[in-house]
Amino acid sequence: MSEKLDVIIFGATGFTGKYTVLEAVNVLKNYRWGIAGRSQEKLEKVLQEMGAKAQKNLMDIPIILADVENEASLLAMAKRCRVLVNCCGPYRFFGEPVVRACLEAGTHQVDITGEPQYMETMQLKYNKQAQERKVFIISACGFDSIPADLGVIFVEKNFDGVVNSVESYLENYSKGNSSKGGAGIHYGTWQSAVYRLANSDELKEIRAKLYEEKLPKFTPVLKHRPFIFRSDVVNGVCLPFPGADRSVVMRSQRFLYENDHKRPVQMHAYITFKSWISAILVAFFTVSFGFLIKFSLGRYLLLKYPKVFSFGFASHEGPSEEEMEIAQFSLTMRAKGWDNSERLSEPTDQYTEPPTKALTVKxxxxxxxxxxxxxxxxxxxxxxxxxxxxxxxxxxxxxxxxAFAKTSLISELEKHDHGIKFEILDAK
Structure with missing residues (x-):
């Protein structure tokens, strides 16, 4: 067998996969890495194309052939590396065989799924085996939901007290024009969202098996905002954020409560628009989308004609490089809690007074x-x-x-050109 690599990027010929290859030129420059997929020809083309963009010859990067429908090839791939980066979605269809292969090979796996049903099913089925095999299987390692999940960790590290709640406000915009939305999405992302929302009812049964005991209710309870409202925190009109952020954050908070005896942070997530008109139009789209996914015909239409039903936001071609180049996001997080002088002795103890302290981060x-x-x-x-x-x-x-609360992941994210910045806006 060839020398073991540090990292393999699986699904490198997909839309996200090929840009992961491009970023690997910088992020993995001190590591031995390779790419994997079904087609030697297509993989070579990705190395050629991304090498040209990076102005570096990538043709000596190892290529591994693997197919999600061939378990032997997945196992052989997993045995070739220490960490497998899985870009092959939707994960509810293609993720589990990769997880099984990594567990058998003793290889860590990270992916970018934003599908709560998939993530929590994997935890339910394989957490014990992963512990026994000393393997980390970590999902939601992309936009869903590193900014939100590590953002809450950043809040707690800088709060200097006890955090009761966090409200997050996402804004997508184009560089130089904050009133314009960011780049669109590729069909694969749209497809994952359709299946995730269409099967959201599965979560109740999964969570009943995954968490036999409910978390205690902590007071004061963080209440939901109205469906549409204006927030002074971001000076914009807000709607509930339909992504996986809250689901992922609450899983992390539950883990830290059970393992580190830390009071869990309550969290709600919102998305922000500059005007009432924009927010109302998106609200209308959200309601229409939610109606369509309830029916097989509606799901067929959403998947068959993504560009039509997303008003051009989702397409098989994905956003252009020009659109991606100017796309930006910010996630403003408003935290409330108490300072250290008011800290209670046990994480299950309840506060009788409202929060006295606040912190805003971006x-x-x-x-x-x-x-x-x-x-x-x-x-x-x-x-x-x-x-x-x-x-x-x-x-x-x-x-x-x-997984990463006690590591230097935030510092690692901040040092790259296309990385993520964490900053404190104000403390009161």
């Missing part, structure tokens, strides 16, 4: 779908290689906040 970066996402994904692989001793226990199926 997490921001470029090209959230295919720039910052790729850097974040590769950075998690780097941290596993460098700092597995700072990660919890021997292994497990974990969300990123739980």
């Amino acid at each position: 997490v921001s970066g470029p090209n959230p779908g295919y720039g910052a996402t790729c850097v974040a994904l590769l950075s998690t692989a780097v941290i596993i290689l460098k700092e597995s001793d700072k990660m919890p226990g021997p292994g497990g199926v974990l969300p990123p906040g739980a």
Whole structure:
């Protein structure tokens, strides 16, 4: 067998995969890495294309042939590396065979899924085996949901007290024009969202098996905002954010409560628009989308005609490089809690007074779908290689906040051109 690599990028010929290869030129420059997929010809083309963009000859990068429908090839691929970066989605269809191969091979795996049903099913089925095999299986390592999950970790590290709640406000915009939305998305991302929302009812049964005991209710309870409202925190009109951020954050917070005896942070997530008109139009789209996914015909239409039903936001071609180059995001997080002088002795103790302290932070970066996402994904692989001793226990199926809370992942993210910046805006 050839020399073992540090990292293999699987699904390198997909839209996200090829930009992960591009970012690997910088993020993995001190590591031995390769790429994997079904077609030798297509993989060679990716190396040629991304090498030209990076102005570097990548043709000596190892190529591994592997197919999600061939378990033997997946196992052979997993045995070739220490960390497998999985870009092959939708994960509810293609993710589990890769997880099984990594567990058998004793190889860590990171991916970018934003599908709660998939993530929590993997935790339910394979967490114990991952611990026994000393393997980390970590999902949501891209835009879903590194900014939110590590953002809450950043909040707690800088709060100097006890955090009760965090409200996050996402803004997507184009560089130089904050009133314009960011770049669109590729069909694969759209497809994952359709299946995730269409099967959201599965979560109740999965969570009943995964968490036999409910978390205690902590007071004061963080209440939901109205469906549409104006927020002074970001000076914009807000709607509930439909992504996986809250789901992922709450899994991390539960893990830290159960393993580190830390009071869990309550969290709600919102998306922000500059005008009432924009927010109302998106609200109408959201309601229409939610109606269509309830029916097989509606799902067929959404998947068959993504450009039509997303008003041009999703397409098989994906966003252009010009659109991605100017796309930006910011996630403003408003935290409330108490200072250390009011800290209670046990995490289950309840406060009788309202929060007395607040902190606002911002997490921001470029090209959230295919720039910052790729850097974040590769950075998690780097941290596993460098700092597995700072990660919890021997292994497990974990969300990123739980896995990387005590590592230097935030610093790793901040040092790259297309990375993610964490900053404090104000403290009161």
